[in-house]
């Protein structure tokens with residue numbers, strides 16, 4: 385399996401518009417973070433996890449010309465804002481998009497022109513599939529949803545074979561923890577160093593990693609308040625890393 389981190393920043397991206405802090409003005413390319421999205425390649429298929437407003441740039445930067453399915457964690461703009469740009473990936477046949485039923489409703493409301501009976505020429509050809517908290521297959525690949533709490537909003541993380549992608553979580557219900565056993569790679573939210581009401585802080589992410597014991601853990605969805613990539617990376621345990629845009633992980 386090959387995992388590519390297309391975007392590793394929080395909803396504002398890094399740099400933040402108008403901010404002149406040392407992270408936002410850093411010359412290190414690893415301190416420039418597009419909105420969070422990951423692509424997983426396994427068994428000859430390519431699955432996109434979240435499709436935010438930087439999706440178009442991410443496809444160009446990473447020279448990705450084909451997708452087999454899309455999984456959406458939740459309805460926030462930084463995870464769905466790029467859905468219209470799926471057009472070139474759905475010209476030949478409809479592209480399957482998997483999300484929880486209320487997220488499916490939110491996507492329909494956000495993009496009514498895509499789902500009208502009489503379609504405007506050139507719109508994305510998306511096949512929405514409502515999922516619940518049970519394993520499903522996307523492009524023939526088995527996916528296990530994981531219930532996460534994003535503050536008081538229930539959302540989904542996803543496990544594919546021995547990797548799991550948990551973005552935008554503050555808490556994980558105890559009964560879901562068993563789904564994170566025996567992971568090779570855990571990718572999870574770590575917004576910043578200090579606490580936040582709807583996202584894990586760095587210390588909270590590290591304590592979840594300690595409980596779940598993946599072989600390797602990678603942090604994403606960072607804001608500028610995480611600090612400089614080069615500096616924070618040195619402070620982490622050896623099997624924990626900050627992601628950066630364009631990072632590939634093989635497992």
Ligand SMILES: [Zn+2]
Nearest residue numbers: 395460462552
């Ligand atoms: Zn987010």
Ligand SMILES: [Zn+2]
Nearest residue numbers: 403405408608
């Ligand atoms: Zn800043």
Ligand SMILES: [Zn+2]
Nearest residue numbers: 458460534552
């Ligand atoms: Zn969110």
